[in-house]
Amino acid sequence: MAEKNLPFSKEQLESIIENHPTPFHIYDEKAILENARNFQKAFSWNDGFKEYYAIKAAPNPYLMKILREEGFGIDCSSIAELELAKRIGMSGDEIMLTSNDTPAYEFQLAKDLGAIINLDDISHIDFVDKNVGLPDTICMRYNPGSLKEGNVIIGHPEEAKYGFTREQIIEGYQILKDKGVKHFGIHTMVASNELEPAYFVETAELLFNLIVEVYEKTGVKIEFANMGGGIGIPYKPGEKPVDMEFVSAGVKKHYDDILVKAGLAPLKIFFESGRAITGPYGYLVTKVRHIKKTYKTYAGLDACMTNLMRPALYGAYHHITVMGKENDEANVKYDVTGSLCENNDKFAIDRMLPEIDPDDIVVIHDTGAHGHSMGFNYNGKLKSAELLLRENGDVAEIRRAETIEDYFATLDFDGVKDF
Numbered sequence: 001m002a003e004k005n006l007p008f009s010k011e012q013l014e015s016i017i018e019n020h021p022t023p024f025h026i027y028d029e030k031a032i033l034e035n036a037r038n039f040q041k042a043f044s045w046n047d048g049f050k051e052y053y054a055i056k057a058a059p060n061p062y063l064m065k066i067l068r069e070e071g072f073g074i075d076c077s078s079i080a081e082l083e084l085a086k087r088i089g090m091s092g093d094e095i096m097l098t099s100n101d102t103p104a105y106e107f108q109l110a111k112d113l114g115a116i117i118n119l120d121d122i123s124h125i126d127f128v129d130k131n132v133g134l135p136d137t138i139c140m141r142y143n144p145g146s147l148k149e150g151n152v153i154i155g156h157p158e159e160a161k162y163g164f165t166r167e168q169i170i171e172g173y174q175i176l177k178d179k180g181v182k183h184f185g186i187h188t189m190v191a192s193n194e195l196e197p198a199y200f201v202e203t204a205e206l207l208f209n210l211i212v213e214v215y216e217k218t219g220v221k222i223e224f225a226n227m228g229g230g231i232g233i234p235y236k237p238g239e240k241p242v243d244m245e246f247v248s249a250g251v252k253k254h255y256d257d258i259l260v261k262a263g264l265a266p267l268k269i270f271f272e273s274g275r276a277i278t279g280p281y282g283y284l285v286t287k288v289r290h291i292k293k294t295y296k297t298y299a300g301l302d303a304c305m306t307n308l309m310r311p312a313l314y315g316a317y318h319h320i321t322v323m324g325k326e327n328d329e330a331n332v333k334y335d336v337t338g339s340l341c342e343n344n345d346k347f348a349i350d351r352m353l354p355e356i357d358p359d360d361i362v363v364i365h366d367t368g369a370h371g372h373s374m375g376f377n378y379n380g381k382l383k384s385a386e387l388l389l390r391e392n393g394d395v396a397e398i399r400r401a402e403t404i405e406d407y408f409a410t411l412d413f414d415g416v417k418d419f
């Protein structure tokens, strides 16, 4: 069984907690950097290769800045995410807008920033043309329908709301070419949290064949292919990370066999991965409030769904370490809960753990993507701080915790007195 390691000791955490009360997410800068470098190194054969970090996974400007220094772009899907890119000074083809059901003002900001716009639907060609004017470069999102299986989180491509059909996308390139668009990209994303590396190789093959077909039918030469996100991470002990060297070698083989042969190289390969970049390197640090014994045994934490939705939302597994008890026998069965008035506010159900006591520090693993960012304020629960464990061992607060004043900031209590 593969170990689930931690980048800090119990003593280190205790000293961090003296200045930063639990709960908080803490990210491991060194590991993020190493991972980012390896990700890019795997594709060094491809001139122009770029990973656009899916900012929704962890929309923190400090994390984005670290990744940007490694050459990453940013993948945005909302006005706030574009605004985040803008506020850290990003522009041009550093930014990709992959949105759906998109309002005109989002297209406008993307265009103003010079971002690459990735259209989700054929009707958006006219919509962008009329509302903001078509930019020189356009990407379109392909939904392969029954040609691809899909997986549990994202569902079957035929049922998924995203993208153009095959006929539509070919028609789309023709329309865009006729309207004077000069540079073209293609995008697809048909899986989420997929651990099978061959899956991404097959997706590349599918895209490359379509690129040839588009060229034959419309004369449009596509310049980049965005393979989307969806690369899984080993949440469970024993699972293996996706071998990006394997993916890269497989993609290169299809690149040579299909694109080079058809005279359609060079093509730049893009990804817009979130989870695989930061997911394993974030940790939710919490303390145990109460142990409750009724029909089951509950360990109640000071964190709740606000801090991490995935277990309650998808039944997702997140590994749990009780600090200082790593070597104790896991011989007690717990439901590990938060404090929401929602019975599904549980981080784990029937999890075997060492015996837990109030005030124990409990670390929930793999919260570096789709963790803090997904949280909501139901029950008036506040979102936590985010900390960064720097390469040199220092700890920086990269987002403060919400306060009750933040929570009430949109209400007018003076108004209610005269109401």
Ligand SMILES: *Cc1c(COP(=O)(O)O)cnc(C)c1O
Pocket: 054, 056, 057, 075, 098, 189, 192, 193, 228, 229, 230, 231, 272, 273, 274, 275, 276, 369
């Ligand atoms: C969510 C999303 C991503 C990132 O997904 P990960 O699972 O974090 O890799 C990338 N692109 C699009 C369009 C998305 O919706």
